[in-house]
Amino acid sequence: QSVLTQPPSVSGAPGQRVTISCTGSSSNLGAGFDAHWYQQLPGTAPKLLIYNNNNRPSGVPDRFSGSKSDTSASLAITGLQAEDEADYYCQSYDSSLSRVFGGGTKLTVL
Amino acid sequence: QEQLVESGGGVVQPGRSLRLSCAASGFTFSNYAMHWVRQAPGKGLEWVALISYDGSKKYYADSVKGRFTISRDISKNTLSLQMNSLRPEDTAVYYCAREPYISGWYRGDFDYWGQGTLVTVSS
Numbered sequence: 345q346s347v348l349t350q351p352p353s354v355s356g357a358p359g360q361r362v363t364i365s366c367t368g369s370s371s372n373l374g375a376g377f378d379a380h381w382y383q384q385l386p387g388t389a390p391k392l393l394i395y396n397n398n399n400r401p402s403g404v405p406d407r408f409s410g411s412k413s414d415t416s417a418s419l420a421i422t423g424l425q426a427e428d429e430a431d432y433y434c435q436s437y438d439s440s441l442s443r444v445f446g447g448g449t450k451l452t453v454l
Numbered sequence: 455q456e457q458l459v460e461s462g463g464g465v466v467q468p469g470r471s472l473r474l475s476c477a478a479s480g481f482t483f484s485n486y487a488m489h490w491v492r493q494a495p496g497k498g499l500e501w502v503a504l505i506s507y508d509g510s511k512k513y514y515a516d517s518v519k520g521r522f523t524i525s526r527d528i529s530k531n532t533l534s535l536q537m538n539s540l541r542p543e544d545t546a547v548y549y550c551a552r553e554p555y556i557s558g559w560y561r562g563d564f565d566y567w568g569q570g571t572l573v574t575v576s577s
Contacts, residue, residue: 346498380563382499389549389570390491390499395563433499437562442513443489443501 347372348434348446355452356424364449366417366434372444377437379417381410384431384448393432394419421451429453456480456566458550463571466540476533476550476568483531484508487553487560490524490535492546493570502548503535507555518544540575547572 349367356362366379373379381394392401394410397417409420417436421428434446462474476488490502503524504513512524523536533550548571551564 378562382564389567390551390564391567392563392565395561395565401565435499435563442504442515443562445499445501448498 346447347438347444348436350432350434350446350449352447353450353452355454356421357454358424358426360424361420361422362424362451363421364419364432364434364451366419366446368415368417368436368438370415371440372415372436372438373412373417374415375439377439379410379412380435381408381417381419382433382435384433386430390433424453426453458552458566458568460548460550460568460571463548463573465574465576467577468541468575470540471536471538472540472573474535474537474548474550474571474573476535478531478533478552481552483526484528485555487555488524488526488533489551489553489564490522490533491549491551491564491567492544492573493549494543494546497546500546504553505533537573540573542575545573545575 378396382390383393384390397412398410407423411418432449438444457479459477466472487507489504492500492502505524509526521539525534549567551567554561
């Protein structure tokens with residue numbers, strides 16, 4: 345059982361918008377700690393997608409955006425493309441457990 | 455070009471030890487905290503251990519505390535993970551990852567990852 349809760353899977357057609365939720369508690373997201381998001385393509389290492397709730401590293405398309413409110417965070421992907429099919433993980437800091445991850449969400453592009 | 459390259463993985467019997475290494479290049483190693491994160495086959499990501507930018511502070515997940523030791527050699531730009539008393543549930547791909555340390559603050563995210571090294575604990 346992961347400290348941060350994500351839906352196991354989401355799906356969408358090319359061009360559509362999808363969101364992935366990440367729910368925490370008062371010891372992590374609710375305590376004001378930031379949410380970060382990673383994309384893991386099949387057979388590869390995770391890649392940073394969003395840091396500090398809503399910041400994109402250089403090279404990440406602006407189709408990806410993040411937001412956070414109280415104990416929850418969300419990743420939104422607009423203009424869905426086939427290459428976006430991957431696993432997505434949220435991550436934060438927990439006052440009792442240091443760094444924590446969500447269980448991951450598999451995005452399927454229909 | 456920044457790189458993190460892990461090595462040292464392999465097959466090991468339960469109860470034995472293994473030492474992983476992560477060679478860093480292309481960036482200022484001392485500007486980053488370093489972590490080990492693992493991923494069991496078909497499972498999600500699990501944070502394992504952290505060492506501060508200067509090596510003075512170390513933190514571990516409860517699942518490895520007392521068995522694993524993280525260390526870094528700033529002169530050689532190398533991160534290590536000494537794993538003792540290995541268990542079958544330690545079987546995973548182990549990634550090293552860096553966390554930016556900016557103006558006295560840790561940013562909180564892992565902005566670059568190595569390609570990982572597979573550790574299999576089995577008799």
